[in-house]
Amino acid sequence: QFSFNMFDHPIPRAFQNRFSTQYRCYSVSMLAGPNDRSDVEKGGKIIMPPSALDQLSRLNITYPMLFKLTNKNSDRMTHCGVLEFVADEGICYLPHWFSI
Secondary structure, eight states: OEEEEEEOSSOTGGGTTOEEEEEEEEEGGGOOSSSOOHHHHTSSEEEOOHHHHHHHHHTTOOSSOEEEEEETTTTEEEEEEEEESOSOTTEEEEOGGGOO
16 A cells, blocks of 8 residues: 655645545556556656546646655655556556655
8 A cells, every 4th residue: 555645835734735545556567458558667657546636636736746655564655746647546557666
């Protein structure tokens, strides 16, 4: 399980516009479909479910979106952007090299 936090600089106001949720994360090579997604492996962006876009749009966030990904099992973290909102619900796809 990974935890996602979206933050908008500066972060005051007691995290009023905070996006925090958990997803099961898989390598983008596991993404189903006929299209080759090797382009995702080359960048620092992830693929999230459509519900994330819905929640984020309600928060009136500013762009570009930057997320902090945390693996609570290993206490490791990284930062990334989002490329698309087409993943199945409850799932997020990461480039293989993220290895958090």
